[in-house]
Amino acid sequence: MIASRALPSGIKWCWAELGLALFLLGIGGVVMVDSLRVGIGWAADGPRAGYFPFYVGLVLSLVSACIAVRQLLAWAIAHQAQPYMVQAQQLRDLAAVLVPTTLYVASIWVLGIYLPSALLIAYFMWRQGGYRWFVIGLMSIGFSLCCFVVFERWFLAPLPKGPLEHWMGF
Amino acid sequence: MGGFAVAMSLPNLAFMLLGILLGVLIGVLPGLGGANGVAILLPLTFSMNPVAAIIMLSSIYWGALFGGAITSILFNIPGEPWSVATTFDGYPMAQRGHASRALTAAFTSSFVGAMFATLLITFLAPLLARFALKFGPPEYFAIQLLTFCSFVGMSQEAPLKTIASMMFGFALAAVGLDSITGQLRLTFGSTNLLKGFDFLIAVIGLFGIGEILLTVEEGLAFHGRSAKINMKVVWQTWVELLRYWKTFLRSVLVGCWMGITPGGATPASFMSYGLARRMSKEPESFGQGNVEGVVAPETAAHAAGTAALLPMLTLGIPGSPTAAVLLGGLLIWGLQPGPMLFIEHKDFVWGLIASMYLANFVGLLVVLTTVPFWAAILRIPFSVIAPVMIVLCAIGAYTVHSAVFDIAMMLVFGVLGYLLKKLRYPLAPMVLALVLGDKAEEGFRQSMLLSQGQLAIFWSNGLVGGMTGLALILLVWPLVSKLVVSR
Numbered sequence: 001m002i003a004s005r006a007l008p009s010g011i012k013w014c015w016a017e018l019g020l021a022l023f024l025l026g027i028g029g030v031v032m033v034d035s036l037r038v039g040i041g042w043a044a045d046g047p048r049a050g051y052f053p054f055y056v057g058l059v060l061s062l063v064s065a066c067i068a069v070r071q072l073l074a075w076a077i078a079h080q081a082q083p084y085m086v087q088a089q090q091l092r093d094l095a096a097v098l099v100p101t102t103l104y105v106a107s108i109w110v111l112g113i114y115l116p117s118a119l120l121i122a123y124f125m126w127r128q129g130g131y132r133w134f135v136i137g138l139m140s141i142g143f144s145l146c147c148f149v150v151f152e153r154w155f156l157a158p159l160p161k162g163p164l165e166h167w168m169g170f
Numbered sequence: 171m172g173g174f175a176v177a178m179s180l181p182n183l184a185f186m187l188l189g190i191l192l193g194v195l196i197g198v199l200p201g202l203g204g205a206n207g208v209a210i211l212l213p214l215t216f217s218m219n220p221v222a223a224i225i226m227l228s229s230i231y232w233g234a235l236f237g238g239a240i241t242s243i244l245f246n247i248p249g250e251p252w253s254v255a256t257t258f259d260g261y262p263m264a265q266r267g268h269a270s271r272a273l274t275a276a277f278t279s280s281f282v283g284a285m286f287a288t289l290l291i292t293f294l295a296p297l298l299a300r301f302a303l304k305f306g307p308p309e310y311f312a313i314q315l316l317t318f319c320s321f322v323g324m325s326q327e328a329p330l331k332t333i334a335s336m337m338f339g340f341a342l343a344a345v346g347l348d349s350i351t352g353q354l355r356l357t358f359g360s361t362n363l364l365k366g367f368d369f370l371i372a373v374i375g376l377f378g379i380g381e382i383l384l385t386v387e388e389g390l391a392f393h394g395r396s397a398k399i400n401m402k403v404v405w406q407t408w409v410e411l412l413r414y415w416k417t418f419l420r421s422v423l424v425g426c427w428m429g430i431t432p433g434g435a436t437p438a439s440f441m442s443y444g445l446a447r448r449m450s451k452e453p454e455s456f457g458q459g460n461v462e463g464v465v466a467p468e469t470a471a472h473a474a475g476t477a478a479l480l481p482m483l484t485l486g487i488p489g490s491p492t493a494a495v496l497l498g499g500l501l502i503w504g505l506q507p508g509p510m511l512f513i514e515h516k517d518f519v520w521g522l523i524a525s526m527y528l529a530n531f532v533g534l535l536v537v538l539t540t541v542p543f544w545a546a547i548l549r550i551p552f553s554v555i556a557p558v559m560i561v562l563c564a565i566g567a568y569t570v571h572s573a574v575f576d577i578a579m580m581l582v583f584g585v586l587g588y589l590l591k592k593l594r595y596p597l598a599p600m601v602l603a604l605v606l607g608d609k610a611e612e613g614f615r616q617s618m619l620l621s622q623g624q625l626a627i628f629w630s631n632g633l634v635g636g637m638t639g640l641a642l643i644l645l646v647w648p649l650v651s652k653l654v655v656s657r
Contacts (some may be wrong), residue, residue, distance in 0.1 A: 020593055023336055031341045034356050038348075047618050049353040052611045060337035063330050068389040070330075085592055090387045097386050101379075101560055105577050113564065120555040129553030139611070143558060147565065157214055157569045 010084035010091065014075050021068035028064055031057030100124070112162030118144040174420030178198040182225050185218075186525055189226040189534050193233015196542045197250055198240050199559065205491040205601070206235060206377040209370045212499050221518055222501045225525045227425035227499060228479075231492055233433070235284070235475050236537045239276035239468060240544050244269060244538060252435035252471040255443040259456060261462025272464055273541060279418070279465045281534045283472035286422045287429060288526045290479045295523070299509040307620060308627050312487075312607055312637035317642070319582045321599045330597045339600035342367045343607025350615060360544050362575045367394040369498055369604040370570045373491070375583025376590075376597050379562040383588040404538065407461075414465050417446055420465045423471025430481055435471040435490055442470030476526065483507055483519065486609070491598050494605045526541025 020089075035057060042048065068140030086094070100123055107116040121140040125131045151157045152170075161170055196207035205239035208227055215223035238250030243260035256276060263272040279393075305313075322332045345356040346366025355362040414448055421442040428438035446466035456463045478490040486507040505515055512519055548559040567580035590597060603610075621627035629635040 016589070017593055020589055020595075021334075024338060027338065027341060031344070031356065032360075036356055038353055042623060043351075047615050047623075049348040049351045049355060052614060053341065053355060056337050056340040056344065060334060060341060061333045063337065067330050067334065076475075086387060094383060097383065097556065101453065102581065105581050106559070106565065107563070107575055108577055117557075117561040117564075120561060121554070123208060124553045124557040125501060127553070129551055131553075132557075139436070139461050139554065147561070151214075151565065157217075158572070160574055 002008055007008060011088035012083050013061045014071060016085045018069045021064045025061055025068060026065035028057045028059075028061030032061065046156070096128070108160055112165055113159045114144045114148060115162055115164050117147065126140060182222055182521070183528075185226040186229045186532060187417035187536075189229025190233040190236075190529060190536050193230035194237035194240075194387075194533075194537060194540070194544060195233070196230065197234035197237020199555070205373050206381075206496050206563075208495045208499075209373040210493055210562060210569075212370060212495065212502075213473065213566070213569040215499075216502075220505060221521050223503070224496070224499070224518070224522050225529075226459075227496060228522060229529045229533075231475065231496070232284070232533050233528075234470050234492075235543065236277060236280055236533050238471075239464075240273065240537070240541060243272045243464070246631050252403055252439045252467075252475070255439040255467035255471075256437070256464055258443065258467075259458070262457070262459035262467050263464065266459055266461065267614040270403040271407050271410075271461065274404050274538070275411060275461050275464045277534055277537050278370070278411060279421070279468035281507075281530055282418055282472075283356040283422055283425050284476045284530050285386065285471040285527070287426050287476035288523065288530065290477060291483075292427055292523055295307050295480060295484055296512060296520075297481065300513040302485050303509040304633070305485075305509075307444075307616035308630065309637070311610060312634045312641065313381035313485060313487060313615050313626055314610045315611060316604070316637045316641040318599065318610075319641040319645040321596075321602070323647040325509070326616075329648040331593075331598055335590065335597065336603045339603025340607045340610075341599075342372070342615060343604050344611070349608065351577065351611070353420065357614045362573070364527045365571065367579070367604065368570055368576070369601060370495070371576045371579050372566050372583050373495055373601060374563050374567050375580040376587035376601070377491070377562070378566075378582025379580060380587025380591060380597075382559060383584060384591060386556070387588075389442075400488045407409065410461070411465065414462055417462055418469055419466050420445060420449075422473045425470035426477040428470070429474035429477025429479075429490065435475040435478070438474035439467035442466040449593040476649065481525075483511060483522075484509065488602065491601045494602055498605055520583065543560050 013161040032055055035054035038050035039048035040054040042051075100134040101119060104120045105117050107119075121143055122136050125136045125139060129136075147159070151159055175333070191257050192211070193207070207228055211230065212227065215226065218226070234250060235252075238253030239256050241262070242253040242256040246257050248259040260272045260276065263269065306590040318336055318363050322329050343366070345363055346354070347364060348355055350383070354364070424442045424445065425435075427439045428441065429435070435647075443456075443463060446462055447453050450456065450460075450462060474491060475492070478488065479496070481487040482493045484499050486497065488497045497507060505511060505518065540625065563580060564577045567576045568574065571577060587597065590600075617627050621630075627634075628638045
C-alpha cells in the first residue's frame with residue numbers, strides 16, 4: 001500500500017510521550033481560554049459557567065506540562081531496550097485497518113450505513129482473507145441485510161440510509 | 171421479596187437469557203468489551219421498559235464477566251481487562267490438558283464471587299440508601315472528590331497521567347450547553363458539539379475501536395486449545411475447589427472492597443492474584459498452572475464487578491467503567507440513582523437484584539454447557555471478525571443520538587484510546603469523569619451557592635470533612651509514599 005522507503009522505521013516512545021503531553025497541554029489551554037471568554041468569576045447567583053472548566057483546564061495544563069518536561073529530561077532513557085512504541089510493520093498493519101475504516105466512516109455520510117458496511121466487510125475479506133467472491137458476497141451482503149432486519153424492523157432503530165435505499169423505497 | 175416475582179416473569183427471563191448469551195459473546199470477543207458492549211446495546215433498549223432493559227443489560231454484564239475467562243484460558247487472550255490475571259495460570263493449565271478443570275474452576279469462582287457480592291448488595295443497599303438520605307450537595311461532591319482522588323492514590327499508573335486523564339474527561343464533559351446558566355462552552359460555533367460529548371460514544375471508541383487497533387498492532391492470532399466440559403470433570407473440580415475456601419474468602423473480600431471503592435474488577439483481579447501467590451506455600455507454582463491462580467482473580471473480579479453496582483445504585487457513584495455506563499443508562503431513563511431510587515422505584519431495584527441471583531445461576535449453567543461453541547467463534551478469521559465489529563461499533567455509536575457525526579467522533583476516540591493505552595494513561599478515570607463530570611460540577615456549584623463562595627463548607631460537618639480529608643490524603647499519597655520509600 002505505502003512504499004516501505006517512505007515510512008519511518010517506527011514511532012519512538014520519546015516522541016509519542018512528548019506529543020501526547022503537548023496535545024493535552026494544548027487542550028488544557030483551549031479550555032482555559034474559552035472559560036475566560038464565558039467568565040470565571042462570581043455572578044450574583046453563584047460561580048459563572050467558566051469557573052469549574054477553567055480550573056480543570058489549569059490542572060490539565062500544569063500536569064501535561066510536568067509530563068512533557070519529565071519526558072524531555074529523561075529523553076530516551078526510559079525505553080532504551082525498546083525505543084520504538086510501534087514499529088514500521090505494526091504501523092502498516094494499523095494503517096491497513098485505520099485507512100479503510102476512515103473511508104468507511106466518511107462514506108456513511110453519503111451512502112448511508114448498509115452499503116458501506118457491506119463494502120467494508122467485503123474489502124477485509126478480499127484483502128486479508130483471500131476468500132472467493134461468492135463467499136465474500138454472501139457474507140457481506142448477508143450481514144448488511146441481517147443488520148437491516150434486526151435494527152430497522154426489530155429494534156425500530158432507524159439507521160442512516162443513502163441513495164440506494166431511497167431508490168428501493170425505504 | 172416481590173423482586174423475584176418481577177424477575178421471574180417470562181419476558182424478563184427471556185431477556186435475561188438473551189443478555190447472558192450476548193454478554194458471554196461480548197466477553198469472548200476481544201475488542202467488544204463489557205463496557206463497550208453495554209454501551210452499544212444501551213440505546214437499543216430505549217424501546218423496552220426500564221425493568222426489562224436493565225435486566226438484559228446487567229445480564230450482559232454478567233455474561234461478559236464469565237466470558238472473559240474462556241478466551242483467557244483457551245487462547246491466552248484476555249477477552250476482558252479483568253481476565254488478564256486469569257491467563258497467568260489458566261493458559262498453562264490448558265496447555266497441560268487441564269482446560270476443563272481450569273474453566274470449571276474459573277466459572278465456579280465467578281459464581282461464588284458474584285453470589286457473595288449480590289448478597290452484600292441485598293443487605294447493604296437499603297442501609298446505604300438510608301444513610302445517603304443525609305447527603306446534601308457538599309456531601310455528594312465530597313464523595314465524588316473521594317472517588318476521583320482514590321483513583322490517583324490507588325492507581326497502578328503514574329499519578330500525573332491519571333490526573334491528566336481525569337481532567338481530560340472533565341474537559342470533555344464540560345463541552346456543550348451549561349445546564350445551570352444555559353451558556354455554550356467549548357463549542358466554537360459548531361452545532362455538532364452543542365450536545366457535548368456523550369460518554370457512550372467515548373466508551374465505544376475508546377474501548378471498542380481502541381481495542382481493535384491494539385489487537386491489530388499486537389498481531390494476536392487466535393490459535394486456541396480445544397475444550398469440552400463433561401460432568402465428571404466438573405464434579406472432581408468442585409470437590410477439589412473446596413480445599414481453597416480460604417482463597418475464596420480472601421478474594422471475595424478483596425473483590426467487594428475494590429468494587430465498592432472505585433477500582434473495579436481489573437485491579438481486584440490483579441490484587442487477589444498477587445495476594446494468593448504471596449500467601450501460598452508454593453509461590454513458584456503460580457504461573458505454571460496452579461488452579462489457585464485461576465480461583466483468586468476470577469472470584470475477586472466477579473465480586474468486584476457485582477459490588478460495583480452497590481455504590482452505583484445507592485450513591486450514584488459507579489465503581490467500574492461498565493457500572494458507569496449502566497449509571498448513564500439509568501439517568502437516561504429518568505431513574506435517579508440514590509436513596510430515592512429505593513423509595514420511588516422499589517420494584518425496579520428489587521427486580522434488578524433478584525435478577526442478579528437468577529442470572530448468576532443461569533449464567534453458570536450456560537457457560538458450562540456452551541464452551542465449545544464460544545471456542546469455535548474465535549476461530550472465525552480476523553478478516554471477518556474485525557470489519558463486523560467495526561460495523562457494530564459504528565451502528566452503536568449512531569443509535570445514541572441518530573447522528574452520523576458521532577460515528578466520526580467514535581473513530582477519533584478510538585485512535586485516542588489506542589494512544590492513551592499505549593502510553594499508559596488510564597482510561598477508567600477519563601470515562602468516569604465524562605460520566606460524572608456534570609454531576610460533580612453541579613454538586614460543587616450548588617455547594618458554593620449554599621456557602622456563598624466559602625470552600626469551608628466542605629469541612630462543615632464530620633461526614634463531609636472526613637470524606638474531603640480522606641480524599642486529599644489519597645491525592646497526595648503517591649507523593650508521600652515515594653518520599654517515605656526513598657528515605
